[in-house]
Amino acid sequence: MNKNELMNKREVDNNVNESLQVYKDLFDKIDLGIANFYVRRTGKSIKSVCFHVINPSFEELLQVESATILGKWFPEKKRNAYDSPFHWLISRLGEPRAEKSKFTHFFNSVNRWCTVEIIPLQTDYYGLILTDETEKVNMDTSIQHQLEVLKRVGEHLHVGGFEYDLLSHTMYWSDEMFTIHELDIGEAPDLEQTLSFYTSADRPKLREALKAGLVDGTPFDLELEIITANGNKKQVRIFAQPIFRHNRLVKLGGGILDITVLYKNQHELNQLNRELERSNKELEEFAYVASHDLQEPIRTISAFTELLVTRLGTNLDDKSQMFVEYILGGTSKIKRMINDLLAYSRVNTSKNPSVVFSTQTALENVLELLRKKIYEHNATVTYSSMPEISFQQSLFERLLMNLIDNGLKYNKSSKPKIHIEALESSGFVTFSVKDNGIGIPEIYKNDVFVIFKRFAGEEVQGSGMGLAIAHRIISKGGGDIWYESTEGEGTTFFFKLPKK
Numbered sequence: 001m002n003k004n005e006l007m008n009k010r011e012v013d014n015n016v017n018e019s020l021q022v023y024k025d026l027f028d029k030i031d032l033g034i035a036n037f038y039v040r041r042t043g044k045s046i047k048s049v050c051f052h053v054i055n056p057s058f059e060e061l062l063q064v065e066s067a068t069i070l071g072k073w074f075p076e077k078k079r080n081a082y083d084s085p086f087h088w089l090i091s092r093l094g095e096p097r098a099e100k101s102k103f104t105h106f107f108n109s110v111n112r113w114c115t116v117e118i119i120p121l122q123t124d125y126y127g128l129i130l131t132d133e134t135e136k137v138n139m140d141t142s143i144q145h146q147l148e149v150l151k152r153v154g155e156h157l158h159v160g161g162f163e164y165d166l167l168s169h170t171m172y173w174s175d176e177m178f179t180i181h182e183l184d185i186g187e188a189p190d191l192e193q194t195l196s197f198y199t200s201a202d203r204p205k206l207r208e209a210l211k212a213g214l215v216d217g218t219p220f221d222l223e224l225e226i227i228t229a230n231g232n233k234k235q236v237r238i239f240a241q242p243i244f245r246h247n248r249l250v251k252l253g254g255g256i257l258d259i260t261v262l263y264k265n266q267h268e269l270n271q272l273n274r275e276l277e278r279s280n281k282e283l284e285e286f287a288y289v290a291s292h293d294l295q296e297p298i299r300t301i302s303a304f305t306e307l308l309v310t311r312l313g314t315n316l317d318d319k320s321q322m323f324v325e326y327i328l329g330g331t332s333k334i335k336r337m338i339n340d341l342l343a344y345s346r347v348n349t350s351k352n353p354s355v356v357f358s359t360q361t362a363l364e365n366v367l368e369l370l371r372k373k374i375y376e377h378n379a380t381v382t383y384s385s386m387p388e389i390s391f392q393q394s395l396f397e398r399l400l401m402n403l404i405d406n407g408l409k410y411n412k413s414s415k416p417k418i419h420i421e422a423l424e425s426s427g428f429v430t431f432s433v434k435d436n437g438i439g440i441p442e443i444y445k446n447d448v449f450v451i452f453k454r455f456a457g458e459e460v461q462g463s464g465m466g467l468a469i470a471h472r473i474i475s476k477g478g479g480d481i482w483y484e485s486t487e488g489e490g491t492t493f494f495f496k497l498p499k500k
């Protein structure tokens with residue numbers, strides 16, 4: 001070899017060494033597990049396997065050390081006989097193959113999904129590549145779960161999803177979209193076909209919304225009517241959001257909610273509400289007119305009866321006197337009922353504005369009006385400090401008056417006691433009026449607030465309207481009224497009103 005040849009050879013050697021080093025680095029650093037192995041066989045089947053080289057990723061993936069496996073012959077055994085991932089792998093090297101083969105396996109003890117690729121290199125000599133697929137498999141499983149959950153939710157709530165791709169001009173429909181449109185699941189219709197499902201009255205609205213959505217990404221949310229492939233009318237809510245990528249509008253994604261049943265129910269409910277409102281109004285007008293107009297003839301009856309008594313004077317025998325008393329008793333009872341009915345109907349017609357007032361002052365006004373009655377009943381009325389609220393003061397006073405009056409009326413104690421309290425919490429005030437009276441029997445609990453319902457005898461005066469009026473006042477104020485009672489021990493009425 002002359003000098004030139006020697007220099008050339010050295011250069012070639014250097015190049016080869018450099019390339020080898022590059023491959024060696026790659027071999028050491030690559031995330032794939034790489035190994036080469038020999039097999040020994042008897043006839044066709046492999047009897048043992050010997051690893052020739054493995055890279056660090058292989059060690060890491062299967063949790064083995066090269067020192068413990070390289071150059072050793074591992075006999076082929078039954079698959080179940082192996083517990084470590086490495087031994088399991090050997091059991092899978094199985095039949096010698098002339099072609100490349102590949103399988104994916106979950107290696108239990110290292111908690112990893114790996115793809116194993118076996119490449120025949122020479123006779124009884126193979127290459128093996130291990131790829132860690134754990135993250136991808138987990139991600140796929142999670143996406144799969146999410147899709148299944150979404151599908152179930154979509155089916156249950158009748159929500160279909162769609163996506164229009166502005167780049168490929170293609171439309172994607174979820175299965176539920178086909179169900180809503182009563183179409184067989186297949187290829188999604190294009191934009192024009194989609195629009196054709198909408199009634200001629202609603203189609204322009206959707207066209208307009210789609211145009212704005214597709215041009216500058218304006219989102220929309222509309223309630224429209226479709227006619228399905230089978231000719232059924234359905235009410236749907238259709239909504240869409242733009243999807244941008246690198247500031248460029250690429251997709252319009254959204255959904256359709258079948259609200260036919262909801263819409264029908266809402267429609268019926270609105271109609272019922274309107275009817276209820278109308279009949280309530282009529283009833284109110286009737287109650288007002290009847291109670292107002294009845295006052296006059298009642299007044300006439302009692303006035304002329306009294307005149308008759310004055311005229312006849314001593315000529316009235318005992319029986320006639322008793323009849324007159326019945327007439328006057330009856331008329332005063334009718335008067336009371338009419339007045340209370342009028343008060344009841346006025347609760348809702350009263351247009352007095354809500355004002356902020358001290359409920360304590362209101363209570364003191366009521367006690368002043370009841371002073372004589374409290375004294376006659378030998379009763380004690382106590383109260384804690386009371387806050388300000390915003391409501392109609394006259395209605396509030398009427399409410400307190402009815403409850404305190406009942407506490408005095410339905411009380412057989414020699415020392416009636418009534419205590420009024422107010423408790424503030426989260427924007428509401430709960431008032432309570434507690435007495436030590438006769439209590440309300442459990443059997444009346446559903447009728448207590450019903451108009452003209454009385455459970456007391458005629459010896460206690462009343463019209464059966466007091467609690468009905470109280471209930472109406474509270475409903476008007478957006479509150480709640482209820483009671484707790486023990487027969488023979490007393491009753492506490494509670495009512496809750498918003499503070500403002």
Ligand code: ADP
Pocket residue numbers: 402406407410435437438439440448453454455456461462463464465466467468491
């Ligand atoms: P009225 O007092 O005019 O009969 P209310 O509507 O105020 O009508 O009350 C209805 C019925 O509820 C009364 O007849 C009475 O039987 C019962 N009641 C109301 N308040 C009390 C109370 N504090 N204690 C016992 N019973 C009561």
